[in-house]
Amino acid sequence: MKALPTPPGHDTGAVTIYDVAAHAGVGIATVSRAMNGSAPVAEATRARVLAAVEELGFRPSHAGTSLAARTHAANGIVFPDLSGPYYAEVLLGYEETASQLGRSVLVLATHGRPDPASAVRDLAGRVDGMVLLGRTVSDEVIAGLAGLPVVVLARPELGDVDSVRTDGLTSARALGEHLAGHGLERVALLGSPEESPDVAERFLGIREGLGAHGIEPTQTPCLFDEASGTRVAATLLEGRRRPDALVCANDEIALGAIVAAEEAGLRVGHDIAITGWDDVMAARHARPALTTVRQPMRALGSLAAEVLDERITATRTTPRHELLATDLVVRDSCGLHP
Amino acid sequence: MKALPTPPGHDTGAVTIYDVAAHAGVGIATVSRAMNGSAPVAEATRARVLAAVEELGFRPSHAGTSLAARTHAANGIVFPDLSGPYYAEVLLGYEETASQLGRSVLVLATHGRPDPASAVRDLAGRVDGMVLLGRTVSDEVIAGLAGLPVVVLARPELGDVDSVRTDGLTSARALGEHLAGHGLERVALLGSPEESPDVAERFLGIREGLGAHGIEPTQTPCLFDEASGTRVAATLLEGRRRPDALVCANDEIALGAIVAAEEAGLRVGHDIAITGWDDVMAARHARPALTTVRQPMRALGSLAAEVLDERITATRTTPRHELLATDLVVRDSCGLHP
DNA sequence: GGAGGCGTAGGAAGCGCTTTCATGTGGTGA
DNA sequence: TCACCACATGAAAGCGCTTCCTACGCCTCC
Numbered sequence: 001m002k003a004l005p006t007p008p009g010h011d012t013g014a015v016t017i018y019d020v021a022a023h024a025g026v027g028i029a030t031v032s033r034a035m036n037g038s039a040p041v042a043e044a045t046r047a048r049v050l051a052a053v054e055e056l057g058f059r060p061s062h063a064g065t066s067l068a069a070r071t072h073a074a075n076g077i078v079f080p081d082l083s084g085p086y087y088a089e090v091l092l093g094y095e096e097t098a099s100q101l102g103r104s105v106l107v108l109a110t111h112g113r114p115d116p117a118s119a120v121r122d123l124a125g126r127v128d129g130m131v132l133l134g135r136t137v138s139d140e141v142i143a144g145l146a147g148l149p150v151v152v153l154a155r156p157e158l159g160d161v162d163s164v165r166t167d168g169l170t171s172a173r174a175l176g177e178h179l180a181g182h183g184l185e186r187v188a189l190l191g192s193p194e195e196s197p198d199v200a201e202r203f204l205g206i207r208e209g210l211g212a213h214g215i216e217p218t219q220t221p222c223l224f225d226e227a228s229g230t231r232v233a234a235t236l237l238e239g240r241r242r243p244d245a246l247v248c249a250n251d252e253i254a255l256g257a258i259v260a261a262e263e264a265g266l267r268v269g270h271d272i273a274i275t276g277w278d279d280v281m282a283a284r285h286a287r288p289a290l291t292t293v294r295q296p297m298r299a300l301g302s303l304a305a306e307v308l309d310e311r312i313t314a315t316r317t318t319p320r321h322e323l324l325a326t327d328l329v330v331r332d333s334c335g336l337h338p
Numbered sequence: 339m340k341a342l343p344t345p346p347g348h349d350t351g352a353v354t355i356y357d358v359a360a361h362a363g364v365g366i367a368t369v370s371r372a373m374n375g376s377a378p379v380a381e382a383t384r385a386r387v388l389a390a391v392e393e394l395g396f397r398p399s400h401a402g403t404s405l406a407a408r409t410h411a412a413n414g415i416v417f418p419d420l421s422g423p424y425y426a427e428v429l430l431g432y433e434e435t436a437s438q439l440g441r442s443v444l445v446l447a448t449h450g451r452p453d454p455a456s457a458v459r460d461l462a463g464r465v466d467g468m469v470l471l472g473r474t475v476s477d478e479v480i481a482g483l484a485g486l487p488v489v490v491l492a493r494p495e496l497g498d499v500d501s502v503r504t505d506g507l508t509s510a511r512a513l514g515e516h517l518a519g520h521g522l523e524r525v526a527l528l529g530s531p532e533e534s535p536d537v538a539e540r541f542l543g544i545r546e547g548l549g550a551h552g553i554e555p556t557q558t559p560c561l562f563d564e565a566s567g568t569r570v571a572a573t574l575l576e577g578r579r580r581p582d583a584l585v586c587a588n589d590e591i592a593l594g595a596i597v598a599a600e601e602a603g604l605r606v607g608h609d610i611a612i613t614g615w616d617d618v619m620a621a622r623h624a625r626p627a628l629t630t631v632r633q634p635m636r637a638l639g640s641l642a643a644e645v646l647d648e649r650i651t652a653t654r655t656t657p658r659h660e661l662l663a664t665d666l667v668v669r670d671s672c673g674l675h676p
Numbered sequence: 677g678g679a680g681g682c683g684t685a686g687g688a689a690g691c692g693c694t695t696t697c698a699t700g701t702g703g704t705g706a
Numbered sequence: 707t708c709a710c711c712a713c714a715t716g717a718a719a720g721c722g723c724t725t726c727c728t729a730c731g732c733c734t735c736c
Binding site for chain 2: 014057059060061062063064066067072074081082083084085087088089091092095096099104105106107108109112113119121122123124125126144146147226252255258280281282285286287
């Protein structure tokens with residue numbers, strides 16, 4: 001056996017393709033080909049290489065591969081925040097589909113971060129494409145990602161950027177109609193539509209549904225968490241002309257509102273109707289069970305991964321805008337149904 | 339101005355360090371130094387470089403950096419599954435701390451994947467260290483990661499591998515004692531301890547707590563989801579010698595069991611006690627509210643990131659095993675408290 | 677005035693991989 | 707028997723970055 005080429009430096013502890021090549025008595029090119037099947041390799045040689053790989057426990061350095069192949073084989077996903085069941089489901093669907101497409105997933109939560117824009121840009125340097133949820137970063141930042149495939153989730157369409165959203169309008173109208181059907185009149189909307197275009201859409205639909213019956217709801221700003229829901233609802237309930245329906249921007253606010261209503265001695269579903277949005281697990285276990293709107297969160301994530309992949313692989317070059325249907329889930333918190 | 343060195347190939351559309359160097363009229367080494375502050379650069383030069391960076395929109399290729407600097411600046415985290423509120427919180431804590439330490443986060447969910455072991459090995463090639471949750475992969479796979487810093491979460495200690503766990507034993511004993519104090523006698527444990535060492539620990543503690551009062555619980559296997567909880571509980575409740583307490587391995591099972599109990603016409607908290615574990619959001623909104631054990635999930639993730647970082651930076655070379663306290667949260671589902 | 681020192685910057689090597697191009701081998705047809 | 711070809715393989719050129727080593731001014735000190 002003649003001397004084989006050895007890497008010049010070769011000082012790290014990690015085993016490289018050179019080690020495998022030496023061990024199998026072949027060149028590094030053959031090792032690469034045998035492992036990736038990128039070109040024909042004699043069966044005997046392949047077996048020898050794979051044996052060496054096994055024996056040495058060779059794991060290709062991703063950086064090397066990525067640099068040479070000019071691809072990261074990774075997708076990013078940027079969340080405003082990760083708390084709550086909503087995002088976890090989206091991530092699950094995303095990761096599942098992305099990994100089926102052979103891509104790793106990098107997550108980034110911008111919440112509470114000093115400079116989200118630079119974090120996003122940094123992420124952009126290590127992925128082949130990314131998904132952005134909601135209003136995490138400004139339109140300018142997205143524009144600055146020029147060239148990088150991007151899909152926005154739960155955010156209004158933005159030029160040629162692909163988008164995946166849920167259709168809140170239809171269910172919101174249905175909810176408004178449903179509430180009007182209960183004979184409710186003093187409806188209060190809880191939430192801050194200016195924080196989220198999705199919420200704005202919901203409120204719009206609800207107004208439409210109620211408006212068809214001549215009802216004009218009031219609107220009170222509220223952060224999207226339970227404690228805020230309790231606080232805001234308590235204030236509303238102690239005022240004169242107490243609302244007979246609290247329509248909340250999400251389930252967390254609604255669950256908080258239920259607490260406030262009970263503390264005020266009201267029977268939810270009888271004296272007052274309360275509704276949420278998202279259908280989190282707690283919604284169906286609350287008593288009375290919460291009337292809400294179910295969003296296909298997992299499908300949302302999965303579809304986003306798919307749409308993104310089409311761009312990355314350049315299978316498609318025209319923008320794609322997807323709208324997923326939502327379901328109104330009527331339970332008892334909006335009034336008893338005989 | 340004399341001709342500056344140009345990259346040999348230079349065919350991709352992306353702007354590289356060579357472009358910046360040419361634009362600023364300096365060498366690539368200076369660009370690198372100006373951007374990273376790794377060596378002194380004259381103020382005027384630095385300004386010129388940074389202006390060029392800005393103007394060209396230069397984003398360093400992560401692959402190049404990673405290869406040259408022999409670091410990925412990324413951590414992995416491997417989940418068995420991502421559904422449920424539990425994991426989302428862990429991830430949130432992990433991501434937050436990791437990003438403060440300047441590391442990106444790669445997530446991997448092994449659930450439903452054909453070959454988890456190879457997925458983990460693949461992940462290992464693109465991170466500086468990783469966290470493994472629970473029983474996602476076998477001990478052998480972990481051993482095969484030799485050299486890569488690893489922290490296991492919610493998994494029994496394994497040799498020199500760092501670990502972060504919650505102390506389920508103490509709260510489990512307290513729960514057992516508490517139930518005995520309610521005068522309960524026919525206690526059934528629901529869950530599959532062989533699936534998870536954490537659950538095994540919980541059941542052990544509960545047995546100890548009950549045993550101190552001469553009570554010997556029965557044990558029934560059950561998957562860790564709501565539907566299974568309902569199914570298994572329904573079967574137990576219709577048998578003769580109906581249990582007067584269902585102690586569930588997690589909240590999901592318990593919430594499912596509440597449904598079964600109500601369908602059987604039993605009043606939870608009166609006719610039967612039901613307890614969970616994890617204190618998910620639904621636990622406090624269920625009626626009766628669920629007695630359960632709260633785990634510091636966010637802290638768990640955050641601490642794991644910290645422990646991992648110490649290994650990656652070689653700040654510490656001896657194993658570290660952390661145990662986080664849990665809290666018994668007594669509500670109404672285990673019996674009314676006067 | 678010359679030697680030495682310091683601050684700044686460029687050249688070039690090298691990180692681990694993929695891929696092109698060239699080479700060598702054995703088999704085929706005339 | 708010889709030219710030709712397909713196939714398997716190796717050498718080497720990058721991929722974009724960091725960093726070591728060297729070089730160049732310019733100033734200081736004897």
